[in-house]
Amino acid sequence: MPSAPPDSVAGMAPRQQDAQLDLPGMPRRLFAATPSKLATFADCPRRYRYAYVDRPAPPRGPAWAHNSVGAAVHAALRSWWELPVGRRTPGAARQLLYSHWSTAGFRDAEQADRWRARAAGWITDYVAGLDPTDEPVGTERQVAATTERLALSGRIDRIDQRGDELVIVDYKTGRAVSTDDEARGSPALAAYVLGVRRTLRRPCSRVELHHLPSGTVAAFEHTERSLANHVRRAEDVAADIGAATAARDAGEDPDVAFPAAPGRQCGWCDFRPSCPTGQAATPPRETWSFLAEDDG
Ligand code: SF4
Incomplete structure:
Protein backbone atom coordinates (compact mmCIF):
# COMPACT_ATOMS: atom_id res chain seq x y z
CA MET A 1 0.00 0.00 0.00
CA PRO A 2 1.16 3.57 -0.48
CA SER A 3 3.62 4.58 2.21
CA ALA A 4 3.24 7.26 4.85
CA PRO A 5 5.38 10.39 4.63
CA PRO A 6 8.85 10.13 6.11
CA ASP A 7 9.35 10.94 9.77
CA SER A 8 11.94 13.43 10.84
CA VAL A 9 13.40 14.97 13.94
CA ALA A 10 13.97 18.70 13.84
CA GLY A 11 17.35 19.56 12.38
CA MET A 12 18.25 16.03 11.49
CA ALA A 13 17.60 14.20 8.22
CA PRO A 14 15.99 10.76 8.59
CA ARG A 15 19.07 9.00 7.22
CA GLN A 16 21.24 10.73 9.81
CA GLN A 17 18.91 9.70 12.62
CA ASP A 18 19.09 6.08 11.52
CA ALA A 19 22.83 6.05 11.06
CA GLN A 20 23.77 7.34 14.53
CA LEU A 21 26.17 5.04 16.29
CA ASP A 22 26.14 4.41 20.02
CA LEU A 23 29.12 5.99 21.75
CA PRO A 24 30.85 4.41 24.76
CA GLY A 25 29.47 5.78 28.01
CA MET A 26 26.58 7.50 26.28
CA PRO A 27 22.96 6.35 26.52
CA ARG A 28 21.89 4.20 23.60
CA ARG A 29 20.35 6.35 20.87
CA LEU A 30 16.79 5.27 20.19
CA PHE A 31 15.59 4.60 16.67
CA ALA A 32 12.72 6.97 15.82
CA ALA A 33 10.01 4.73 14.36
CA THR A 34 6.40 4.77 13.36
CA PRO A 35 4.42 1.63 12.58
CA SER A 36 4.32 2.58 8.89
CA LYS A 37 8.07 3.12 8.77
CA LEU A 38 8.77 -0.33 10.20
CA ALA A 39 6.15 -1.94 7.97
CA THR A 40 7.63 -0.33 4.90
CA PHE A 41 11.06 -1.85 5.55
CA ALA A 42 9.56 -5.24 6.46
CA ASP A 43 7.66 -5.25 3.15
CA CYS A 44 10.55 -4.12 0.97
CA PRO A 45 13.87 -2.53 2.05
CA ARG A 46 14.15 -0.81 -1.33
CA ARG A 47 10.82 0.88 -0.81
CA TYR A 48 12.01 2.02 2.61
CA ARG A 49 15.08 3.54 1.00
CA TYR A 50 12.98 5.43 -1.52
CA ALA A 51 10.60 6.73 1.18
CA TYR A 52 12.96 7.49 4.05
CA VAL A 53 16.60 7.55 2.92
CA ASP A 54 17.00 8.95 -0.59
CA ARG A 55 16.82 12.73 -0.76
CA PRO A 56 15.25 14.11 -2.76
CA ALA A 57 12.80 11.21 -2.56
CA PRO A 58 11.85 9.71 -5.93
CA PRO A 59 8.48 10.85 -7.28
CA ARG A 60 5.49 8.82 -6.14
CA GLY A 61 2.96 7.19 -8.38
CA PRO A 62 -0.67 8.28 -8.79
CA ALA A 63 -3.31 8.50 -6.05
CA TRP A 64 -5.47 5.44 -5.29
CA GLY A 129 -24.91 3.52 16.30
CA LEU A 130 -22.74 5.95 18.30
CA ASP A 131 -23.72 7.92 21.38
CA PRO A 132 -22.83 11.52 20.44
CA THR A 133 -22.52 12.43 24.12
CA ASP A 134 -19.88 9.75 24.69
CA GLU A 135 -16.97 12.12 24.16
CA PRO A 136 -13.80 10.34 23.00
CA VAL A 137 -10.61 10.90 24.98
CA GLY A 138 -8.96 11.75 21.69
CA THR A 139 -9.41 11.71 17.92
CA GLU A 140 -6.42 11.53 15.59
CA ARG A 141 -4.36 11.75 18.73
CA GLN A 142 -0.57 11.54 18.51
CA VAL A 143 1.01 9.27 21.12
CA ALA A 144 4.56 8.11 21.77
CA ALA A 145 6.42 5.51 23.80
CA THR A 146 9.95 4.28 24.19
CA THR A 147 11.30 0.77 24.40
CA GLU A 148 14.87 -0.30 25.03
CA ARG A 149 15.79 0.54 21.43
CA LEU A 150 12.87 2.44 19.91
CA ALA A 151 11.19 5.81 20.15
CA LEU A 152 7.79 4.79 18.80
CA SER A 153 5.11 7.25 17.77
CA GLY A 154 1.81 7.10 15.95
CA ARG A 155 -1.54 8.75 15.47
CA ILE A 156 -4.70 7.01 16.67
CA ASP A 157 -8.07 7.40 14.95
CA ARG A 158 -10.00 7.45 18.23
CA ILE A 159 -9.42 6.72 21.90
CA ASP A 160 -12.51 5.77 23.89
CA GLN A 161 -13.02 5.63 27.63
CA ARG A 162 -14.70 2.37 28.74
CA GLY A 163 -14.94 2.18 32.50
CA ASP A 164 -11.46 2.68 33.92
CA GLU A 165 -9.72 1.71 30.68
CA LEU A 166 -8.91 3.43 27.41
CA VAL A 167 -9.67 1.60 24.16
CA ILE A 168 -7.95 2.08 20.81
CA VAL A 169 -10.37 2.46 17.88
CA ASP A 170 -9.05 2.17 14.33
CA TYR A 171 -11.42 2.79 11.41
CA LYS A 172 -11.21 0.43 8.43
CA THR A 173 -12.76 0.98 5.01
CA GLY A 174 -11.15 -1.74 2.91
CA ARG A 175 -13.12 -4.48 1.19
CA ALA A 176 -11.95 -7.25 3.55
CA VAL A 177 -13.88 -7.54 6.80
CA SER A 178 -11.54 -7.05 9.76
CA THR A 179 -10.85 -10.04 12.00
CA ASP A 180 -9.80 -10.53 15.61
CA ASP A 181 -6.57 -12.07 14.32
CA GLU A 182 -5.89 -8.87 12.41
CA ALA A 183 -6.43 -6.85 15.58
CA ARG A 184 -4.12 -9.16 17.51
CA GLY A 185 -1.39 -9.16 14.86
CA SER A 186 -1.37 -5.46 14.02
CA PRO A 187 1.99 -3.91 14.97
CA ALA A 188 0.41 -0.46 14.73
CA LEU A 189 -2.34 -1.24 17.26
CA ALA A 190 0.19 -2.71 19.68
CA ALA A 191 2.33 0.42 19.34
CA TYR A 192 -0.74 2.55 20.04
CA VAL A 193 -1.40 0.67 23.28
CA LEU A 194 2.15 1.40 24.42
CA GLY A 195 1.78 5.00 23.30
CA VAL A 196 -1.50 5.53 25.17
CA ARG A 197 -0.12 3.99 28.34
CA ARG A 198 2.93 6.23 28.17
CA THR A 199 1.34 9.44 26.89
CA LEU A 200 -1.96 9.41 28.77
CA ARG A 201 -0.77 7.32 31.72
CA ARG A 202 -3.98 5.31 31.88
CA PRO A 203 -4.68 1.57 31.63
CA CYS A 204 -5.10 0.41 28.04
CA SER A 205 -5.17 -3.11 26.61
CA ARG A 206 -8.09 -3.36 24.18
CA VAL A 207 -7.76 -2.57 20.47
CA GLU A 208 -10.68 -2.50 18.05
CA LEU A 209 -10.97 -2.42 14.28
CA HIS A 210 -14.24 -0.77 13.23
CA HIS A 211 -14.95 -1.91 9.67
CA LEU A 212 -17.46 0.58 8.33
CA PRO A 213 -18.51 -1.23 5.13
CA SER A 214 -19.70 -4.28 7.11
CA GLY A 215 -20.59 -2.49 10.35
CA THR A 216 -18.50 -5.02 12.30
CA VAL A 217 -15.94 -4.67 15.09
CA ALA A 218 -12.93 -6.94 15.51
CA ALA A 219 -11.06 -6.75 18.79
CA PHE A 220 -8.18 -8.04 20.88
CA GLU A 221 -7.14 -7.59 24.50
CA HIS A 222 -3.39 -7.19 24.67
CA THR A 223 -1.36 -8.80 27.44
CA GLU A 224 2.13 -7.94 28.59
CA ARG A 225 3.32 -10.95 26.66
CA SER A 226 1.61 -10.03 23.39
CA LEU A 227 2.99 -6.50 23.63
CA ALA A 228 6.48 -7.80 24.38
CA ASN A 229 6.30 -9.97 21.27
CA HIS A 230 5.36 -6.97 19.16
CA VAL A 231 8.17 -4.90 20.67
CA ARG A 232 10.70 -7.64 19.99
CA ARG A 233 9.64 -7.87 16.34
CA ALA A 234 9.70 -4.09 15.94
CA GLU A 235 13.17 -3.89 17.45
CA ASP A 236 14.38 -6.65 15.11
CA VAL A 237 13.15 -4.65 12.09
CA ALA A 238 14.74 -1.48 13.49
CA ALA A 239 18.05 -3.33 13.91
CA ASP A 240 17.88 -4.43 10.26
CA ILE A 241 17.19 -0.84 9.21
CA GLY A 242 20.15 0.37 11.24
CA ALA A 243 22.43 -2.24 9.68
CA ALA A 244 21.31 -1.39 6.14
CA THR A 245 21.75 2.33 6.76
CA ALA A 246 25.18 1.87 8.29
CA ALA A 247 26.26 -0.30 5.36
CA ARG A 248 25.15 2.33 2.90
CA ASP A 249 26.92 5.07 4.82
CA ALA A 250 30.08 2.93 4.83
CA GLY A 251 30.04 2.89 1.02
CA GLU A 252 27.94 -0.15 0.21
CA ASP A 253 25.98 0.09 -3.05
CA PRO A 254 22.54 1.39 -1.91
CA ASP A 255 20.85 -1.22 -4.11
CA VAL A 256 22.69 -3.92 -2.15
CA ALA A 257 22.22 -2.36 1.30
CA PHE A 258 18.49 -1.97 0.67
CA PRO A 259 17.60 -4.93 -1.57
CA ALA A 260 14.38 -5.00 -3.53
CA ALA A 261 11.75 -7.52 -2.38
CA PRO A 262 9.66 -7.83 -5.53
CA GLY A 263 6.22 -9.40 -5.37
CA ARG A 264 2.57 -8.67 -5.84
CA GLN A 265 2.99 -5.47 -3.84
CA CYS A 266 5.00 -4.00 -6.75
CA GLY A 267 1.68 -3.65 -8.58
CA TRP A 268 0.58 -0.93 -6.18
CA CYS A 269 3.88 0.35 -4.76
CA ASP A 270 4.12 4.15 -4.77
CA PHE A 271 7.71 3.96 -5.99
CA ARG A 272 7.12 1.59 -8.88
CA PRO A 273 7.88 4.37 -11.43
CA SER A 274 11.44 4.55 -10.01
CA CYS A 275 11.98 0.82 -9.53
CA PRO A 276 12.96 -1.31 -12.53
CA THR A 277 12.87 -4.46 -10.38
CA GLY A 278 9.27 -3.83 -9.41
CA GLN A 279 8.25 -2.96 -12.95
CA ALA A 280 9.66 -6.28 -14.16
CA ALA A 281 8.03 -8.24 -11.33
CA THR A 282 4.35 -7.64 -11.95
CA PRO A 283 1.98 -5.51 -14.05
CA PRO A 284 0.73 -2.24 -12.56
CA ARG A 285 -2.68 -2.20 -10.88
CA GLU A 286 -5.32 0.27 -11.92
CA THR A 287 -5.75 2.95 -9.30
CA TRP A 288 -9.36 1.95 -8.61
CA SER A 289 -8.67 -1.80 -8.51
CA PHE A 290 -8.77 -2.07 -4.70
CA LEU A 291 -12.39 -0.99 -4.53
CA ALA A 292 -14.86 -3.77 -3.72
CA GLU A 293 -15.25 -6.52 -6.27
CA ASP A 294 -18.91 -5.74 -6.72
CA ASP A 295 -17.95 -2.34 -8.14
CA GLY A 296 -19.40 -2.15 -11.61
S1 SF4 B 1 8.20 -1.71 -6.82
FE1 SF4 B 1 8.41 -3.61 -5.57
S2 SF4 B 1 10.62 -3.99 -5.41
FE2 SF4 B 1 10.35 -1.85 -6.07
S3 SF4 B 1 10.35 -0.63 -4.21
FE3 SF4 B 1 8.21 -1.10 -4.63
S4 SF4 B 1 7.76 -2.99 -3.50
FE4 SF4 B 1 9.99 -2.79 -3.60
Missing part, protein backbone atom coordinates in the same frame (compact mmCIF):
# COMPACT_ATOMS: atom_id res chain seq x y z
CA ALA A 65 -9.23 5.50 -5.20
CA HIS A 66 -9.47 3.30 -2.09
CA ASN A 67 -7.16 5.72 -0.28
CA SER A 68 -9.42 8.59 -1.29
CA VAL A 69 -12.36 6.71 0.23
CA GLY A 70 -10.46 5.98 3.43
CA ALA A 71 -9.14 9.53 3.80
CA ALA A 72 -12.60 11.07 3.37
CA VAL A 73 -14.19 8.70 5.89
CA HIS A 74 -11.47 9.30 8.47
CA ALA A 75 -11.60 13.08 8.02
CA ALA A 76 -15.39 13.12 8.23
CA LEU A 77 -15.43 11.11 11.45
CA ARG A 78 -12.79 13.34 13.01
CA SER A 79 -14.80 16.43 12.02
CA TRP A 80 -18.02 14.87 13.30
CA TRP A 81 -16.59 14.52 16.81
CA GLU A 82 -15.44 18.15 16.62
CA LEU A 83 -19.03 19.34 16.14
CA PRO A 84 -21.07 20.53 19.14
CA VAL A 85 -22.86 17.54 20.66
CA GLY A 86 -26.27 18.65 19.41
CA ARG A 87 -25.09 18.69 15.80
CA ARG A 88 -23.57 15.19 15.84
CA THR A 89 -26.25 13.63 13.67
CA PRO A 90 -26.11 11.06 10.86
CA GLY A 91 -27.04 13.80 8.41
CA ALA A 92 -24.10 15.91 9.55
CA ALA A 93 -21.78 12.95 9.05
CA ARG A 94 -23.04 12.57 5.49
CA GLN A 95 -22.42 16.25 4.77
CA LEU A 96 -18.94 16.06 6.24
CA LEU A 97 -18.18 13.05 4.05
CA TYR A 98 -19.24 15.07 1.03
CA SER A 99 -17.07 18.03 2.06
CA HIS A 100 -13.98 15.86 2.53
CA TRP A 101 -14.52 13.85 -0.66
CA SER A 102 -11.81 13.63 -3.31
CA THR A 103 -12.16 12.06 -6.76
CA ALA A 104 -8.42 11.24 -6.93
CA GLY A 105 -7.71 7.76 -8.26
CA PHE A 106 -11.20 6.90 -9.53
CA ARG A 107 -11.73 5.73 -13.10
CA ASP A 108 -14.20 8.50 -13.89
CA ALA A 109 -16.74 10.84 -12.32
CA GLU A 110 -19.49 8.22 -12.40
CA GLN A 111 -17.43 5.77 -10.37
CA ALA A 112 -16.41 8.49 -7.91
CA ASP A 113 -20.03 9.55 -7.42
CA ARG A 114 -21.15 5.98 -6.84
CA TRP A 115 -18.48 5.50 -4.20
CA ARG A 116 -19.25 8.78 -2.55
CA ALA A 117 -22.83 7.60 -2.09
CA ARG A 118 -21.63 4.22 -0.82
CA ALA A 119 -19.23 5.78 1.71
CA ALA A 120 -21.92 8.22 2.82
CA GLY A 121 -24.16 5.24 3.55
CA TRP A 122 -21.45 3.57 5.65
CA ILE A 123 -20.75 6.63 7.72
CA THR A 124 -24.44 7.44 8.22
CA ASP A 125 -25.09 3.92 9.52
CA TYR A 126 -21.96 3.99 11.65
CA VAL A 127 -22.63 7.21 13.53
CA ALA A 128 -26.29 6.21 13.99
Whole structure:
Protein backbone atom coordinates (compact mmCIF):
# COMPACT_ATOMS: atom_id res chain seq x y z
CA MET A 1 0.00 0.00 0.00
CA PRO A 2 1.16 3.57 -0.48
CA SER A 3 3.62 4.58 2.21
CA ALA A 4 3.24 7.26 4.85
CA PRO A 5 5.38 10.39 4.63
CA PRO A 6 8.85 10.13 6.11
CA ASP A 7 9.35 10.94 9.77
CA SER A 8 11.94 13.43 10.84
CA VAL A 9 13.40 14.97 13.94
CA ALA A 10 13.97 18.70 13.84
CA GLY A 11 17.35 19.56 12.38
CA MET A 12 18.25 16.03 11.49
CA ALA A 13 17.60 14.20 8.22
CA PRO A 14 15.99 10.76 8.59
CA ARG A 15 19.07 9.00 7.22
CA GLN A 16 21.24 10.73 9.81
CA GLN A 17 18.91 9.70 12.62
CA ASP A 18 19.09 6.08 11.52
CA ALA A 19 22.83 6.05 11.06
CA GLN A 20 23.77 7.34 14.53
CA LEU A 21 26.17 5.04 16.29
CA ASP A 22 26.14 4.41 20.02
CA LEU A 23 29.12 5.99 21.75
CA PRO A 24 30.85 4.41 24.76
CA GLY A 25 29.47 5.78 28.01
CA MET A 26 26.58 7.50 26.28
CA PRO A 27 22.96 6.35 26.52
CA ARG A 28 21.89 4.20 23.60
CA ARG A 29 20.35 6.35 20.87
CA LEU A 30 16.79 5.27 20.19
CA PHE A 31 15.59 4.60 16.67
CA ALA A 32 12.72 6.97 15.82
CA ALA A 33 10.01 4.73 14.36
CA THR A 34 6.40 4.77 13.36
CA PRO A 35 4.42 1.63 12.58
CA SER A 36 4.32 2.58 8.89
CA LYS A 37 8.07 3.12 8.77
CA LEU A 38 8.77 -0.33 10.20
CA ALA A 39 6.15 -1.94 7.97
CA THR A 40 7.63 -0.33 4.90
CA PHE A 41 11.06 -1.85 5.55
CA ALA A 42 9.56 -5.24 6.46
CA ASP A 43 7.66 -5.25 3.15
CA CYS A 44 10.55 -4.12 0.97
CA PRO A 45 13.87 -2.53 2.05
CA ARG A 46 14.15 -0.81 -1.33
CA ARG A 47 10.82 0.88 -0.81
CA TYR A 48 12.01 2.02 2.61
CA ARG A 49 15.08 3.54 1.00
CA TYR A 50 12.98 5.43 -1.52
CA ALA A 51 10.60 6.73 1.18
CA TYR A 52 12.96 7.49 4.05
CA VAL A 53 16.60 7.55 2.92
CA ASP A 54 17.00 8.95 -0.59
CA ARG A 55 16.82 12.73 -0.76
CA PRO A 56 15.25 14.11 -2.76
CA ALA A 57 12.80 11.21 -2.56
CA PRO A 58 11.85 9.71 -5.93
CA PRO A 59 8.48 10.85 -7.28
CA ARG A 60 5.49 8.82 -6.14
CA GLY A 61 2.96 7.19 -8.38
CA PRO A 62 -0.67 8.28 -8.79
CA ALA A 63 -3.31 8.50 -6.05
CA TRP A 64 -5.47 5.44 -5.29
CA ALA A 65 -9.23 5.50 -5.20
CA HIS A 66 -9.47 3.30 -2.09
CA ASN A 67 -7.16 5.72 -0.28
CA SER A 68 -9.42 8.59 -1.29
CA VAL A 69 -12.36 6.71 0.23
CA GLY A 70 -10.46 5.98 3.43
CA ALA A 71 -9.14 9.53 3.80
CA ALA A 72 -12.60 11.07 3.37
CA VAL A 73 -14.19 8.70 5.89
CA HIS A 74 -11.47 9.30 8.47
CA ALA A 75 -11.60 13.08 8.02
CA ALA A 76 -15.39 13.12 8.23
CA LEU A 77 -15.43 11.11 11.45
CA ARG A 78 -12.79 13.34 13.01
CA SER A 79 -14.80 16.43 12.02
CA TRP A 80 -18.02 14.87 13.30
CA TRP A 81 -16.59 14.52 16.81
CA GLU A 82 -15.44 18.15 16.62
CA LEU A 83 -19.03 19.34 16.14
CA PRO A 84 -21.07 20.53 19.14
CA VAL A 85 -22.86 17.54 20.66
CA GLY A 86 -26.27 18.65 19.41
CA ARG A 87 -25.09 18.69 15.80
CA ARG A 88 -23.57 15.19 15.84
CA THR A 89 -26.25 13.63 13.67
CA PRO A 90 -26.11 11.06 10.86
CA GLY A 91 -27.04 13.80 8.41
CA ALA A 92 -24.10 15.91 9.55
CA ALA A 93 -21.78 12.95 9.05
CA ARG A 94 -23.04 12.57 5.49
CA GLN A 95 -22.42 16.25 4.77
CA LEU A 96 -18.94 16.06 6.24
CA LEU A 97 -18.18 13.05 4.05
CA TYR A 98 -19.24 15.07 1.03
CA SER A 99 -17.07 18.03 2.06
CA HIS A 100 -13.98 15.86 2.53
CA TRP A 101 -14.52 13.85 -0.66
CA SER A 102 -11.81 13.63 -3.31
CA THR A 103 -12.16 12.06 -6.76
CA ALA A 104 -8.42 11.24 -6.93
CA GLY A 105 -7.71 7.76 -8.26
CA PHE A 106 -11.20 6.90 -9.53
CA ARG A 107 -11.73 5.73 -13.10
CA ASP A 108 -14.20 8.50 -13.89
CA ALA A 109 -16.74 10.84 -12.32
CA GLU A 110 -19.49 8.22 -12.40
CA GLN A 111 -17.43 5.77 -10.37
CA ALA A 112 -16.41 8.49 -7.91
CA ASP A 113 -20.03 9.55 -7.42
CA ARG A 114 -21.15 5.98 -6.84
CA TRP A 115 -18.48 5.50 -4.20
CA ARG A 116 -19.25 8.78 -2.55
CA ALA A 117 -22.83 7.60 -2.09
CA ARG A 118 -21.63 4.22 -0.82
CA ALA A 119 -19.23 5.78 1.71
CA ALA A 120 -21.92 8.22 2.82
CA GLY A 121 -24.16 5.24 3.55
CA TRP A 122 -21.45 3.57 5.65
CA ILE A 123 -20.75 6.63 7.72
CA THR A 124 -24.44 7.44 8.22
CA ASP A 125 -25.09 3.92 9.52
CA TYR A 126 -21.96 3.99 11.65
CA VAL A 127 -22.63 7.21 13.53
CA ALA A 128 -26.29 6.21 13.99
CA GLY A 129 -24.91 3.52 16.30
CA LEU A 130 -22.74 5.95 18.30
CA ASP A 131 -23.72 7.92 21.38
CA PRO A 132 -22.83 11.52 20.44
CA THR A 133 -22.52 12.43 24.12
CA ASP A 134 -19.88 9.75 24.69
CA GLU A 135 -16.97 12.12 24.16
CA PRO A 136 -13.80 10.34 23.00
CA VAL A 137 -10.61 10.90 24.98
CA GLY A 138 -8.96 11.75 21.69
CA THR A 139 -9.41 11.71 17.92
CA GLU A 140 -6.42 11.53 15.59
CA ARG A 141 -4.36 11.75 18.73
CA GLN A 142 -0.57 11.54 18.51
CA VAL A 143 1.01 9.27 21.12
CA ALA A 144 4.56 8.11 21.77
CA ALA A 145 6.42 5.51 23.80
CA THR A 146 9.95 4.28 24.19
CA THR A 147 11.30 0.77 24.40
CA GLU A 148 14.87 -0.30 25.03
CA ARG A 149 15.79 0.54 21.43
CA LEU A 150 12.87 2.44 19.91
CA ALA A 151 11.19 5.81 20.15
CA LEU A 152 7.79 4.79 18.80
CA SER A 153 5.11 7.25 17.77
CA GLY A 154 1.81 7.10 15.95
CA ARG A 155 -1.54 8.75 15.47
CA ILE A 156 -4.70 7.01 16.67
CA ASP A 157 -8.07 7.40 14.95
CA ARG A 158 -10.00 7.45 18.23
CA ILE A 159 -9.42 6.72 21.90
CA ASP A 160 -12.51 5.77 23.89
CA GLN A 161 -13.02 5.63 27.63
CA ARG A 162 -14.70 2.37 28.74
CA GLY A 163 -14.94 2.18 32.50
CA ASP A 164 -11.46 2.68 33.92
CA GLU A 165 -9.72 1.71 30.68
CA LEU A 166 -8.91 3.43 27.41
CA VAL A 167 -9.67 1.60 24.16
CA ILE A 168 -7.95 2.08 20.81
CA VAL A 169 -10.37 2.46 17.88
CA ASP A 170 -9.05 2.17 14.33
CA TYR A 171 -11.42 2.79 11.41
CA LYS A 172 -11.21 0.43 8.43
CA THR A 173 -12.76 0.98 5.01
CA GLY A 174 -11.15 -1.74 2.91
CA ARG A 175 -13.12 -4.48 1.19
CA ALA A 176 -11.95 -7.25 3.55
CA VAL A 177 -13.88 -7.54 6.80
CA SER A 178 -11.54 -7.05 9.76
CA THR A 179 -10.85 -10.04 12.00
CA ASP A 180 -9.80 -10.53 15.61
CA ASP A 181 -6.57 -12.07 14.32
CA GLU A 182 -5.89 -8.87 12.41
CA ALA A 183 -6.43 -6.85 15.58
CA ARG A 184 -4.12 -9.16 17.51
CA GLY A 185 -1.39 -9.16 14.86
CA SER A 186 -1.37 -5.46 14.02
CA PRO A 187 1.99 -3.91 14.97
CA ALA A 188 0.41 -0.46 14.73
CA LEU A 189 -2.34 -1.24 17.26
CA ALA A 190 0.19 -2.71 19.68
CA ALA A 191 2.33 0.42 19.34
CA TYR A 192 -0.74 2.55 20.04
CA VAL A 193 -1.40 0.67 23.28
CA LEU A 194 2.15 1.40 24.42
CA GLY A 195 1.78 5.00 23.30
CA VAL A 196 -1.50 5.53 25.17
CA ARG A 197 -0.12 3.99 28.34
CA ARG A 198 2.93 6.23 28.17
CA THR A 199 1.34 9.44 26.89
CA LEU A 200 -1.96 9.41 28.77
CA ARG A 201 -0.77 7.32 31.72
CA ARG A 202 -3.98 5.31 31.88
CA PRO A 203 -4.68 1.57 31.63
CA CYS A 204 -5.10 0.41 28.04
CA SER A 205 -5.17 -3.11 26.61
CA ARG A 206 -8.09 -3.36 24.18
CA VAL A 207 -7.76 -2.57 20.47
CA GLU A 208 -10.68 -2.50 18.05
CA LEU A 209 -10.97 -2.42 14.28
CA HIS A 210 -14.24 -0.77 13.23
CA HIS A 211 -14.95 -1.91 9.67
CA LEU A 212 -17.46 0.58 8.33
CA PRO A 213 -18.51 -1.23 5.13
CA SER A 214 -19.70 -4.28 7.11
CA GLY A 215 -20.59 -2.49 10.35
CA THR A 216 -18.50 -5.02 12.30
CA VAL A 217 -15.94 -4.67 15.09
CA ALA A 218 -12.93 -6.94 15.51
CA ALA A 219 -11.06 -6.75 18.79
CA PHE A 220 -8.18 -8.04 20.88
CA GLU A 221 -7.14 -7.59 24.50
CA HIS A 222 -3.39 -7.19 24.67
CA THR A 223 -1.36 -8.80 27.44
CA GLU A 224 2.13 -7.94 28.59
CA ARG A 225 3.32 -10.95 26.66
CA SER A 226 1.61 -10.03 23.39
CA LEU A 227 2.99 -6.50 23.63
CA ALA A 228 6.48 -7.80 24.38
CA ASN A 229 6.30 -9.97 21.27
CA HIS A 230 5.36 -6.97 19.16
CA VAL A 231 8.17 -4.90 20.67
CA ARG A 232 10.70 -7.64 19.99
CA ARG A 233 9.64 -7.87 16.34
CA ALA A 234 9.70 -4.09 15.94
CA GLU A 235 13.17 -3.89 17.45
CA ASP A 236 14.38 -6.65 15.11
CA VAL A 237 13.15 -4.65 12.09
CA ALA A 238 14.74 -1.48 13.49
CA ALA A 239 18.05 -3.33 13.91
CA ASP A 240 17.88 -4.43 10.26
CA ILE A 241 17.19 -0.84 9.21
CA GLY A 242 20.15 0.37 11.24
CA ALA A 243 22.43 -2.24 9.68
CA ALA A 244 21.31 -1.39 6.14
CA THR A 245 21.75 2.33 6.76
CA ALA A 246 25.18 1.87 8.29
CA ALA A 247 26.26 -0.30 5.36
CA ARG A 248 25.15 2.33 2.90
CA ASP A 249 26.92 5.07 4.82
CA ALA A 250 30.08 2.93 4.83
CA GLY A 251 30.04 2.89 1.02
CA GLU A 252 27.94 -0.15 0.21
CA ASP A 253 25.98 0.09 -3.05
CA PRO A 254 22.54 1.39 -1.91
CA ASP A 255 20.85 -1.22 -4.11
CA VAL A 256 22.69 -3.92 -2.15
CA ALA A 257 22.22 -2.36 1.30
CA PHE A 258 18.49 -1.97 0.67
CA PRO A 259 17.60 -4.93 -1.57
CA ALA A 260 14.38 -5.00 -3.53
CA ALA A 261 11.75 -7.52 -2.38
CA PRO A 262 9.66 -7.83 -5.53
CA GLY A 263 6.22 -9.40 -5.37
CA ARG A 264 2.57 -8.67 -5.84
CA GLN A 265 2.99 -5.47 -3.84
CA CYS A 266 5.00 -4.00 -6.75
CA GLY A 267 1.68 -3.65 -8.58
CA TRP A 268 0.58 -0.93 -6.18
CA CYS A 269 3.88 0.35 -4.76
CA ASP A 270 4.12 4.15 -4.77
CA PHE A 271 7.71 3.96 -5.99
CA ARG A 272 7.12 1.59 -8.88
CA PRO A 273 7.88 4.37 -11.43
CA SER A 274 11.44 4.55 -10.01
CA CYS A 275 11.98 0.82 -9.53
CA PRO A 276 12.96 -1.31 -12.53
CA THR A 277 12.87 -4.46 -10.38
CA GLY A 278 9.27 -3.83 -9.41
CA GLN A 279 8.25 -2.96 -12.95
CA ALA A 280 9.66 -6.28 -14.16
CA ALA A 281 8.03 -8.24 -11.33
CA THR A 282 4.35 -7.64 -11.95
CA PRO A 283 1.98 -5.51 -14.05
CA PRO A 284 0.73 -2.24 -12.56
CA ARG A 285 -2.68 -2.20 -10.88
CA GLU A 286 -5.32 0.27 -11.92
CA THR A 287 -5.75 2.95 -9.30
CA TRP A 288 -9.36 1.95 -8.61
CA SER A 289 -8.67 -1.80 -8.51
CA PHE A 290 -8.77 -2.07 -4.70
CA LEU A 291 -12.39 -0.99 -4.53
CA ALA A 292 -14.86 -3.77 -3.72
CA GLU A 293 -15.25 -6.52 -6.27
CA ASP A 294 -18.91 -5.74 -6.72
CA ASP A 295 -17.95 -2.34 -8.14
CA GLY A 296 -19.40 -2.15 -11.61
S1 SF4 B 1 8.20 -1.71 -6.82
FE1 SF4 B 1 8.41 -3.61 -5.57
S2 SF4 B 1 10.62 -3.99 -5.41
FE2 SF4 B 1 10.35 -1.85 -6.07
S3 SF4 B 1 10.35 -0.63 -4.21
FE3 SF4 B 1 8.21 -1.10 -4.63
S4 SF4 B 1 7.76 -2.99 -3.50
FE4 SF4 B 1 9.99 -2.79 -3.60
